[in-house]
Amino acid sequence: KFNEHQQVSRIAERIARGEDIALISDAGTPGISDPGFLLVRTCIQQGIETECLPGATAFVPALVNSGLPCDRFCFEGFLPQKKGRQKKLIALAEEERTMIFYESPFRLVKALEQMAEFFGENRHACVAREISKLFEDFQRGTLKELIDHFTENGVKGEIVIIVEGKPKKEEEESE
Template sequence: MSGMMYFVPTPVGNLEDMTFRAVRILKEVDYILCEDTRTSGILLKHYEIAKPLKSYHLHNEHQATQKIIDDLKKGQNIAIITDAGTPGISDPGYLLAKAIADENLEMQCLPGATAFVPALVVSGLPNNEFLFAGFLPQKKGRQTKLKQLAAEKRTVILYESPHKINTTLEQIKEFFGDETQVSLSREISKKFEETKRGSISDVIAFSKTKTLKGEIVLVVNNVGNKELVEVNPTKNKYKNIEN
């Protein structure tokens, strides 16, 4: 029989956000794939998990995937974790999942931490329908992508790094318009967790007055281009309100 591949989410900040099942699985598998063995080592040591670690990241996943497939076919059980969050969500993991699916082998993804869900919930923006777009293209295709997202009628979720956040906010204002509502969340689940909500101009002003650290989640609602959604408290159902 072939082995099982486990995609195991890890905390985006607070180490206590591991599930009991995730800890158990990591203790039971034959080895663990890590985006960065040094970063993952901190988490694994905290939970007294002592298993062989192998690097699996964006720069070696094409070469490493076939060996993993071979090990699964031999009956080994393997887990993959990344530095933070769920493997495959803006992190290594997709190519591996596709290869396993193509080979019709067994895999499971455990429920767990991912940064955009808490950011969306606390944004206060419509979350009945949303588009997770991850990181914008660095250069080629960036403006085209922004134009596409500006036409979206759903709430848009983006990831961004601290050194690009001001540029991205300015571009959101340019492409989405002045009426755009934005929620910026950073340091999710950590000591200095912070969320700033308001118009795109308000969030730009906030960002320029601070030195932001850590991965940032932007939740963007282009109210000038869509229907607003509110909850009917008496029937607990959504109804559409025209602008």
Template sequence: MSTFYIVATPIGNLNDFSPRAVEVLKSVDYIACEDTRTSGKLLKAFDISKPTFSFHLHNEHHKVEHLLNILRGGQVVALISDAGMPGISDPGFLAVRAAKQEGFTVTVIPGPDAATTALVASGLPCDKYAFEGFLPPKKGRQKRLTQLAEEDRTLVFYESPHRILKLLKEINEYFGGERIVAVARELTKKFEEVVRGSAEEVLQNFEDRDSIKGEIAVVVAGKSYSE
């Protein structure tokens, strides 16, 4: 029976790529990539030369059957995302479900993850937390924010640089300016930073910047949290 590997990739620092992950990618027959160009750079850096094909959010439904056909043919496939663990705000769920339904072995190779890295770096409670990923861009966004404002668990969001100010303003509006927030930017990279403080203070910090770049995770304290 063929094996379908889910392989975590570095979220920034290439030294975080595990020897096991490299070994697995060198052993498979095909590698499914969120972006073949981005993954091509990573694979080249570790001297991994395997056939690749695209597997991203916009073609996931269409490519699942292609992936299954490879497995049905007795060959081994690995899925990687641009950064972090496939399936966490990245494509992968449909493929894993389909592979399991057909009885193929699914093996996860753990590794870096921006959500838990930001959570630990935030200095906020980690015993109970909720990962929200990217909020809906429009429909349902206000309703979701209203619901989350009552959540007692620590919350973790992903956000893009050009929308981070919008999210921070919404946190101030729906959660209150005194709610503790930590914005983790460029994790594991050269310019890594974690800006922590009240929602009002963190918003002011980013509003005062000429530009905002890099991958961003936002961690928000639960409603009942107090320092």
């Protein structure tokens, strides 16, 4: 995380010298919410051919199994931890597509509380945990219900949060 730019340059130089390099991740598809995209971008900029083989990506099964609309969505990955977090949430409050976030189990309740503050506590959401693993779990409900659940029960594992987009005006009026 803290030396990714130096590592990318070093690896790109090795590839340019003729070495074959594979980028493999133990946390889903490389390049999705990790610095792997920097290596791909650098290689493309330097005219180095890249190839991507499909692999596991936690957000796709989390989205599909959330029960929320998945015809239009935006992947936000990890929210900024400090600087820019509030500004990002304010901007996303108007997003009409289903939103996908990654979050640490240690920051889950705080993230849900902030989403409830900016999106409204009645916004529907799903917290998917440990996708495709032994303890896979999906908790669905309003942001308020999810805050209550995870405050009471705690959470472990890799987390994907799926939040419904802002309802369109005609949907709000018909409710």
